[in-house]
Amino acid sequence: MQKFANPTVFLKLANALLPFMWLAVFVLFACGLYGALITSPADYQQGETVRIMYLHVPAAWVAMMAYGFMAFASAIALIFRHPLADAAAKSAAPVGAVFCFLALATGSIWGKPMWGTWWVWDARLTSMFILMLLYLGYIAIWQAIEEPHLAATIARIVALVGSVILPIIKFSVEWWNTLHQPASVFKMGGPTIDKSMLWVLLVMALASTLLFFTLLMVSLRSEIAARKLRQNRLQAIRSN
Amino acid sequence: MFKGLVLEARSLACERGGRLIFKDLDFAIKGGEGVELRGPNGAGKSSLLRLLAGLNKPAAGTLTLTGASHEDRASEAHYIGHHEAVKPALSVRENLEFWTSFLGGESSANFTAFRLEKLTEDEARYLSEGQRRRLALSRLVSVPRPIWLLDEPTVGLDQAALADLRRETEAHLAQGGIVIAATHADLGLKSIRTLEIKRAA
Amino acid sequence: MGVALKALLWRDIALARKGGGGLGAALSFILAVVVLVPLSIGPDLNLLARLAAGLMWLSLLLAVLLTADRIFQQDLEDGTLDVMTMSAVPFELVALVKTIAHWLTVSLPLALIAPPLGLMLNLDVAALPVLWLAMVTGSFALSLLAALGGAITAGLRRGGLLISILILPLYIPVLIFGVSATSMMMGPQSAVPSLLILLAITLVCLVISPLACAAALRAYLR
Numbered sequence: 001m002q003k004f005a006n007p008t009v010f011l012k013l014a015n016a017l018l019p020f021m022w023l024a025v026f027v028l029f030a031c032g033l034y035g036a037l038i039t040s041p042a043d044y045q046q047g048e049t050v051r052i053m054y055l056h057v058p059a060a061w062v063a064m065m066a067y068g069f070m071a072f073a074s075a076i077a078l079i080f081r082h083p084l085a086d087a088a089a090k091s092a093a094p095v096g097a098v099f100c101f102l103a104l105a106t107g108s109i110w111g112k113p114m115w116g117t118w119w120v121w122d123a124r125l126t127s128m129f130i131l132m133l134l135y136l137g138y139i140a141i142w143q144a145i146e147e148p149h150l151a152a153t154i155a156r157i158v159a160l161v162g163s164v165i166l167p168i169i170k171f172s173v174e175w176w177n178t179l180h181q182p183a184s185v186f187k188m189g190g191p192t193i194d195k196s197m198l199w200v201l202l203v204m205a206l207a208s209t210l211l212f213f214t215l216l217m218v219s220l221r222s223e224i225a226a227r228k229l230r231q232n233r234l235q236a237i238r239s240n
Numbered sequence: 241m242f243k244g245l246v247l248e249a250r251s252l253a254c255e256r257g258g259r260l261i262f263k264d265l266d267f268a269i270k271g272g273e274g275v276e277l278r279g280p281n282g283a284g285k286s287s288l289l290r291l292l293a294g295l296n297k298p299a300a301g302t303l304t305l306t307g308a309s310h311e312d313r314a315s316e317a318h319y320i321g322h323h324e325a326v327k328p329a330l331s332v333r334e335n336l337e338f339w340t341s342f343l344g345g346e347s348s349a350n351f352t353a354f355r356l357e358k359l360t361e362d363e364a365r366y367l368s369e370g371q372r373r374r375l376a377l378s379r380l381v382s383v384p385r386p387i388w389l390l391d392e393p394t395v396g397l398d399q400a401a402l403a404d405l406r407r408e409t410e411a412h413l414a415q416g417g418i419v420i421a422a423t424h425a426d427l428g429l430k431s432i433r434t435l436e437i438k439r440a441a
Numbered sequence: 442m443g444v445a446l447k448a449l450l451w452r453d454i455a456l457a458r459k460g461g462g463g464l465g466a467a468l469s470f471i472l473a474v475v476v477l478v479p480l481s482i483g484p485d486l487n488l489l490a491r492l493a494a495g496l497m498w499l500s501l502l503l504a505v506l507l508t509a510d511r512i513f514q515q516d517l518e519d520g521t522l523d524v525m526t527m528s529a530v531p532f533e534l535v536a537l538v539k540t541i542a543h544w545l546t547v548s549l550p551l552a553l554i555a556p557p558l559g560l561m562l563n564l565d566v567a568a569l570p571v572l573w574l575a576m577v578t579g580s581f582a583l584s585l586l587a588a589l590g591g592a593i594t595a596g597l598r599r600g601g602l603l604i605s606i607l608i609l610p611l612y613i614p615v616l617i618f619g620v621s622a623t624s625m626m627m628g629p630q631s632a633v634p635s636l637l638i639l640l641a642i643t644l645v646c647l648v649i650s651p652l653a654c655a656a657a658l659r660a661y662l663r
Contacts, residue, residue, distance in 0.1 A: 296662075
């Protein structure tokens with residue numbers, strides 16, 4: 001039963017770490033939001049709406065990082081057959097999808113005052129939208145296949161293929177965007193950003209990243225519990 | 241024709257869908273031996289055959305084949321499972337000739353061993369269950385391979401077809417081949433070994 | 442090995458010819474789209490002319506996707522794939538040859554038939570050769586990705602919808618460069634970069650698809 005040794009160690013570690021992680025998330029968000037809503041200046045062009053950026057950019061960053069994490073965990077699962085890796089990839093997907101949705105929603109809300117419309121097919125938003133679709137496909141695989149080992153194998157393939165094709169999709173969408181909208185509508189971020197805004201953005205990004213890993217750990221913990229439950233039930237069926 | 245063949249398993253364990261089917265299975269089967277797998281439902285007779293066919297990987301233990309021309313066990317064996325791998329839209333000839341060239345390269349399809357010669361131009365969709373089975377079994381005699389893995393090969397066969405199967409199996413064993421079968425019906429071979437599989441606790 | 446792969450290719454082509462490939466249904470689907478488009482956006486010929494190339498690409502994409510579940514599912518269910526793993530032929534090559542058969546019997550014929558149908562949507566006749574070229578180039582990538590979707594969902598009862606969710610996003614690069622090759626107004630010369638990128642995308646798919654197909658199918662065989 002060496003197979004379960006690892007998850008048990010992980011459970012202990014998670015239970016010990018989680019309170020501190022939650023605390024750090026709250027402190028970081030408190031600092032970040034204070035900076036975002038109070039100390040940072042309003043943009044001379046965009047006014048107060050620029051503050052949406054402090055939510056939008058970190059959410060988009062985490063959404064992308066989470067997909068990378070998922071692909072990385074899938075690769076680890078494929079190469080080392082580590083029992084936790086599949087569970088980590090599975091748990092990361094819904095969390096990443098929520099951040100992706102958050103990035104899309106804030107982007108849309110930001111777009112209304114900026115562009116006068118709820119949605120603009122600009123390259124970043126479109127790529128984010130496609131990323132959302134990839135997340136949904138990955139989650140759908142786990143839901144469609146009942147047998148967990150089979151689902152894990154197929155999901156690995158889906159995540160890895162997605163991670164190889166995602167850069168191509170991003171490149172295509174950018175090409176498509178320059179083709180149809182030669183004048184860049186609006187550029188955000190970049191090195192020209194003011195320092196007083198930059199540190200707030202960094203704190204918010206750090207807070208969101210930590211929030212992702214905290215949520216991942218919570219979801220991974222219940223995933224392991226569910227697996228154990230299933231294992232026990234199977235054993236009970238076998239012995240009858 | 242096949243010489244010095246030994247198929248050996250050491251503390252073999254099989255897992256399907258996260259469940260341990262059987263474990264600590266040891267056996268050595270020499271060329272010319274016919275083996276019948278015995279065991280209760282769910283003991284893993286079919287799983288063992290799929291393991292031997294290379295369709296599944298052992299959860300623990302080793303499987304070695306010595307004395308064959310290829311290292312690769314899967315391409316030295318025939319596997320006749322519950323599904324016949326017969327395409328209804330193709331004729332009997334097209335079906336068997338395809339498998340003969342896919343599996344064997346140079347060998348030619350043998351329609352006579354299981355008495356399919358009168359059916360060759362008919363589409364497989366019109367065959368009865370027993371006839372489809374005979375078409376599947378014809379792969380055994382069309383492409384010579386040392387190991388035969390048969391999962392319930394007698395299902396749907398009439399007396400005449402059973403006699404054909406018995407004759408071909410005996411001939412294969414006489415050539416030094418190995419036959420491993422999971423079957424509830426008696427194959428009626430002259431000499432046969434039984435291998436008991438126990439369910440893992 | 443060559444004998445085995447040739448036999449496999451001919452078998453799959455024969456099966457497709459006997460109605461298992463779904464070319465007829467896919468073609469009917471494209472025809473249905475051609476009828477539905479003017480009915481939904483109006484018969485304005487100028488508007489249709491602007492949309493024609495993109496719409497033909499979109500219908501080609503969806504039509505190919507409709508046939509994706511036929512590539513591996515039958516062979517998995519009737520035990521054919523079991524036997525196919527038991528040969529000296531690498532399973533990745535089996536997947537690739539089956540994909541090539543799909544391309545020859547479904548995607549390529551559709552890519553040849555679709556452009557002239559675009560004329561019913563007031564497609565510029567001058568754009569026809571480029572559209573043909575682009576669709577033929579892209580059609581192999583469409584087959585490779587369709588095979589990928591078919592393999593990933595091969596063992597599932599209701600894989601059809603899942604294939605669309607999984608594969609449509611992956612079709613985006615083919616769609617973008619396929620359409621951009623045709624929409625270049627400066628003449629056929631300016632379509633070259635798009636066609637080259639389309640070719641590069643096809644090559645990437647050519648590497649990924651057989652590997653992923655074989656891995657997914659092996660998982661279902663277990």
